[in-house]
Amino acid sequence: MTRENLEHTAVPDRQTLEWHEGDMPYSQEFGDHFYCREDGRLECGHVFLGGNGLPERWQQPGPFRIGELGFGTGLNFCETWRQRTERRVEGGTLHFVSFERFPMQAGDLDRALSRWPEIDRERQALVAGWPEQPRGHVDIDFGGAMRLTVVCGLALDEIARFPEAFDAWYLDGFAPRRNPDMWSEDLMRLVYTKTAEGGTFATYAAAGFVRRNLQAAGFMVERRPGFGAKREMLCGVKSTSGVA
Ligand SMILES: C[S@@+](CC[C@H](N)C(=O)[O-])C[C@H]1O[C@@H](n2cnc3c(N)ncnc32)[C@H](O)[C@@H]1O
Numbered sequence: 001m002t003r004e005n006l007e008h009t010a011v012p013d014r015q016t017l018e019w020h021e022g023d024m025p026y027s028q029e030f031g032d033h034f035y036c037r038e039d040g041r042l043e044c045g046h047v048f049l050g051g052n053g054l055p056e057r058w059q060q061p062g063p064f065r066i067g068e069l070g071f072g073t074g075l076n077f078c079e080t081w082r083q084r085t086e087r088r089v090e091g092g093t094l095h096f097v098s099f100e101r102f103p104m105q106a107g108d109l110d111r112a113l114s115r116w117p118e119i120d121r122e123r124q125a126l127v128a129g130w131p132e133q134p135r136g137h138v139d140i141d142f143g144g145a146m147r148l149t150v151v152c153g154l155a156l157d158e159i160a161r162f163p164e165a166f167d168a169w170y171l172d173g174f175a176p177r178r179n180p181d182m183w184s185e186d187l188m189r190l191v192y193t194k195t196a197e198g199g200t201f202a203t204y205a206a207a208g209f210v211r212r213n214l215q216a217a218g219f220m221v222e223r224r225p226g227f228g229a230k231r232e233m234l235c236g237v238k239s240t241s242g243v244a
Pocket of ligand 1: 015033034035069070071072073074075076077099100101102103153154155156172173174175179181182
């Protein structure tokens with residue numbers, strides 16, 4: 001049986017959501033929530049922006065590309081956009097590219113993101129631009145040098161086909177023991193290949209096999225304090241010169 005067949009056997013071709021505590025989406029297939037239950041928006045700032053040295057790195061002019069494993073509700077995208085606007089970054093562009101196997105419906109994005117009034121503007125723009133049947137490449141140019149592409153499909157296949165490399169990665173699969181495909185050695189090697197020299201990654205995950213796969217791929221990996229109740233998170237850099 002091929003890898004693709006195996007994956008399709010393990011998980012059906014769509015994701016069934018449950019809603020916990022009113023507006024907290026939960027994946028029945030993966031048995032996990034989409035972000036931490038304390039505050040997913042603050043977690044995003046601590047883990048994904050902080051772990052990648054953002055927003056500070058945006059002070060450099062020119063294009064900046066973020067790659068994400070797992071678009072989910074779009075919370076990381078909206079919070080990243082909000083921080084960029086707040087920082088009044090001028091002269092650069094941000095292309096946020098997210099790889100997602102099971103894109104949600106607009107109504108579900110809206111329901112989940114409505115929890116945070118801080119990202120109202122970003123949520124409304126995302127939901128307004130979201131297609132009724134997301135498939136292929138969902139490409140939305142929001143103006144103001146902000147562009148979103150959600151690539152629908154298996155991350156391993158789609159990243160290999162994607163023509164560009166990224167300056168920063170948000171590694172945001174479900175918990176490693178529930179969604180091991182999103183943390184495999186093959187995928188981490190591919191992420192490394194599609195990282196620009198000096199580019200970085202960050203993840204809330206701290207499992208030993210995830211750290212080892214990232215190191216084996218070539219990243220210099222650092223452990224940092226995690227968000228909220230999580231003791232540790234991981235971040236790192238691609239440096240072929242060996243100097244971080
Ligand atoms: C923890 S959630 C991501 C949360 C998201 N970043 C947010 O801001 O809401 C993980 C996502 O990875 C997706 N996923 C799981 N396995 C995948 C795979 N093999 N390829 C692509 N996406 C996958 C799931 O459908 C889910 O949306």
